Amino acid sequence: MNPLAGCLLVSALLFAIGLAGAITRRSAILVLAGIELMLSAANLNFIAFWRFGPHPEALTGLIFVIFSIAVAAAEAAVGLALILAIYRHAKTSDVSEIGEMRG
Amino acid sequence: MTVAGLDQIFVTLKDILVAHTPAPLQTIVGILITIVPIIVIFPALFAVTTILERKGLGRIQNRYGPNRVGPWGILQPMADAVKSLTKEDLVPRAADQVVHYLAPLVLVGASFLGFAVLPIGRNMTAVNLDAGVLFFFAIGAGTELAVFMAGWSSRNKYSLLGAMRAIAQMISYEIPLILSSIAVVMIAGTLSPTLIVERQAAFSHGLAHWNLFTPWGLAGFILFMIAGTAETNRSPFDLPEGESEIIAGYFIEYSGFKFALFFLAEYLEMFAVSGLGITLFLGGWSSPVSFLAWIPSWAWFFTKLLALIVGFIWIRGTMPRLRMDQLMNFAWKFMLPMTLVVIVSAGIWRFLPVSFGGSAALGGMVRWLVCALVIVVPYVIFARMLGRGNHIEKRVYRFAE
Amino acid sequence: MTLPFLILALLTLAGGVAAMTLRRLVHCALALAISFAGLAGLYLNLGAEFAGLAQLLVYVGAIAILIVFVILLTRGGDADPDSSFSPASAGSVVIALAVFAVLAWAVNTSSLAHVATLQPAPPSDKTGTLQIGQALMQHYVLPLEVIGLMLTAAMIGAVILALRDKRIAAEPKDSELRAS
Numbered sequence: 001m002n003p004l005a006g007c008l009l010v011s012a013l014l015f016a017i018g019l020a021g022a023i024t025r026r027s028a029i030l031v032l033a034g035i036e037l038m039l040s041a042a043n044l045n046f047i048a049f050w051r052f053g054p055h056p057e058a059l060t061g062l063i064f065v066i067f068s069i070a071v072a073a074a075e076a077a078v079g080l081a082l083i084l085a086i087y088r089h090a091k092t093s094d095v096s097e098i099g100e101m102r103g
Numbered sequence: 104m105t106v107a108g109l110d111q112i113f114v115t116l117k118d119i120l121v122a123h124t125p126a127p128l129q130t131i132v133g134i135l136i137t138i139v140p141i142i143v144i145f146p147a148l149f150a151v152t153t154i155l156e157r158k159g160l161g162r163i164q165n166r167y168g169p170n171r172v173g174p175w176g177i178l179q180p181m182a183d184a185v186k187s188l189t190k191e192d193l194v195p196r197a198a199d200q201v202v203h204y205l206a207p208l209v210l211v212g213a214s215f216l217g218f219a220v221l222p223i224g225r226n227m228t229a230v231n232l233d234a235g236v237l238f239f240f241a242i243g244a245g246t247e248l249a250v251f252m253a254g255w256s257s258r259n260k261y262s263l264l265g266a267m268r269a270i271a272q273m274i275s276y277e278i279p280l281i282l283s284s285i286a287v288v289m290i291a292g293t294l295s296p297t298l299i300v301e302r303q304a305a306f307s308h309g310l311a312h313w314n315l316f317t318p319w320g321l322a323g324f325i326l327f328m329i330a331g332t333a334e335t336n337r338s339p340f341d342l343p344e345g346e347s348e349i350i351a352g353y354f355i356e357y358s359g360f361k362f363a364l365f366f367l368a369e370y371l372e373m374f375a376v377s378g379l380g381i382t383l384f385l386g387g388w389s390s391p392v393s394f395l396a397w398i399p400s401w402a403w404f405f406t407k408l409l410a411l412i413v414g415f416i417w418i419r420g421t422m423p424r425l426r427m428d429q430l431m432n433f434a435w436k437f438m439l440p441m442t443l444v445v446i447v448s449a450g451i452w453r454f455l456p457v458s459f460g461g462s463a464a465l466g467g468m469v470r471w472l473v474c475a476l477v478i479v480v481p482y483v484i485f486a487r488m489l490g491r492g493n494h495i496e497k498r499v500y501r502f503a504e
Numbered sequence: 505m506t507l508p509f510l511i512l513a514l515l516t517l518a519g520g521v522a523a524m525t526l527r528r529l530v531h532c533a534l535a536l537a538i539s540f541a542g543l544a545g546l547y548l549n550l551g552a553e554f555a556g557l558a559q560l561l562v563y564v565g566a567i568a569i570l571i572v573f574v575i576l577l578t579r580g581g582d583a584d585p586d587s588s589f590s591p592a593s594a595g596s597v598v599i600a601l602a603v604f605a606v607l608a609w610a611v612n613t614s615s616l617a618h619v620a621t622l623q624p625a626p627p628s629d630k631t632g633t634l635q636i637g638q639a640l641m642q643h644y645v646l647p648l649e650v651i652g653l654m655l656t657a658a659m660i661g662a663v664i665l666a667l668r669d670k671r672i673a674a675e676p677k678d679s680e681l682r683a684s
Contacts, residue, residue: 002618017600019600020596033536047547069555069558081666083574084574
């Protein structure tokens with residue numbers, strides 16, 4: 001197994017951890033944290049392919065990661081603001097107790 | 104010994120020491136020789152600063168200050184060190200033991216890391232990072248988290264309040280801090296502190312090319328130091344630890360050596376922010392005028408650092424503490440737009456021609472005036488807007504009826 | 505695989521596991537910060553200096569702090585720790601493990617994972633901060649502008665969402681407080 005495969009495996013494991021957290025935790029904040037972990041796992045893949053792939057001087061993977069970090073920051077800000085608004089409305093941030101949208 | 108030899112004495116010393124160690128150990132010894140002086144010098148400077156601060160504050164407040172330990176009380180830091188080392192280390196029973204223990208360590212560690220990228224002399228940067236300025240700000244994130252850890256884990260409402268205040272303040276003032284350094288990064292065209300200093304170390308007409316001597320540099324430096332003062336929780340921005348409101352803020356439940364670590368970290372952050380301000384605006388290790396260029400570069404750096412520390416002490420002794428709403432208004436309604444104006448002014452500075460009508464002196468003056476005008480006009484407008492509705496009148500004290 | 509890589513990978517994964525399993529929300533947020541810092545270390549280890557430092561600045565300095573703030577604002581700091589997992593958590597873990605198994609199988613069977621010699625490290629003067637800046641300002645200038653617009657929109661949106669509705673909770677203004 002070479003370094004590239006090592007990076008990919010770490011990234012896959014991190015993605016699985018994030019996925020497990022996002023679907024098992026009841027706190028909306030931790031669901032968001034799990035999604036952030038999955039996003040970071042994807043970023044690690046981009047960096048690994050940039051580093052070990054052909055033409056690293058084209059910087060494609062690196063630039064993608066920088067944009068991805070910016071998008072993640074915006075996503076976290078809006079997501080957490082949503083959680084705050086829901087908490088103010090329903091007095092809880094537990095996703096299993098917020099069932100108003102259920103038909 | 105020649106002037107150049109004295110300038111590079113520490114670099115030469117390190118090279119000699121590394122050359123005389125056996126080959127397998129050379130990397131480790133080289134790293135240690137780079138790190139250990141930083142870990143020794145800045146805490147030593149902390150000791151010097153505490154006595155300077157207590158004496159200076161005493162002088163400002165018309166009292167003596169410490170004067171019992173040693174001649175004129177100058178051995179007071181030693182006594183303080185012995186006291187804090189031998190004091191009992193109390194941990195509240197309700198505290199979150201692990202986080203409570205880790206918080207001061209993370210704080211001190213993060214504070215030390217900032218010095219890694221500061222050029223404290225010619226060829227004397229511990230880690231010559233390509234994106235050193237970014238590294239400095241990224242490390243600052245660690246201190247914010249450590250402050251929160253300390254405040255939350257203590258399980259004390261005052262410490263939690265202090266931590267929330269500290270984080271809100273640090274986040275708000277981090278933006279002007281970063282934006283005001285962006286102007287320098289833009290002009291220098293690099294994020295490496297070493298290169299930024301080298302760009303400023305040249306002389307023309309006997310005067311160095313410090314960023315301070317330009318209108319955007321002067322305004323940027325003032326904004327940077329204000330934001331830096333807030334970032335390090337120094338007075339008048341010391342709301343997170345305001346004694347009269349929330350006792351000691353986030354480190355209220357710490358005692359003994361951990362308490363001393365918090366103080367050490369606070370001063371280290373002050374040195375680090377001052378060091379970055381020196382690097383970005385005051386030409387780092389370079390001399391302001393060419394006829395003083397023979398003074399060793401590291402001496403220049405520490406002279407400037409001490410001068411800024413004295414400024415910090417002076418401000419602490421003379422300014423009253425801000426209120427929370429004043430603090431936030433100042434950050435978002437004044438500091439943030441002003442730093443954006445400074446960036447615009449730096450851009451204009453970059454693209455205005457240096458010579459005007461064939462005369463370089465006239466062109467320089469026109470450029471200076473135009474850029475200064477770009478800053479002064481918005482400054483007046485923003486200051487008016489900030490002060491609007493803020494009538495200063497005779498205070499009427501109302502007591503509980 | 506080198507020793508620093510293994511240590512950083514272990515730190516990242518341990519932080520991630522702790523963030524997703526610990527019961528107290530603040531502990532989760534701190535573990536998440538450790539995981540993000542480890543990830544930034546991995547980027548630095550792979551030679552992506554700018555991306556690593558940006559990761560540290562944005563994830564640890566902004567997102568982790570934001571999460572901590574929201575935890576305290578929603579009173580998650582003192583929530584009862586008994587009911588932090590959903591009832592169907594066992595099935596969810598099986599799903600996550602299945603996802604990992606598929607990904608690991610895909611990585612293991614691909615020819616790239618068994619190439620003996622990979623690309624050498626790219627020269628730092630071709631992938632340094634200067635080159636990233638030039639790429640952002642020349643080739644990728646349109647995405648950069650779009651990202652700027654998106655961040656502004658997100659900022660305004662977040663402020664509006666988090667703003668207390670004035671019609672519901674009319675708080676006395678500062679000037680009214682002073683007058684009374």
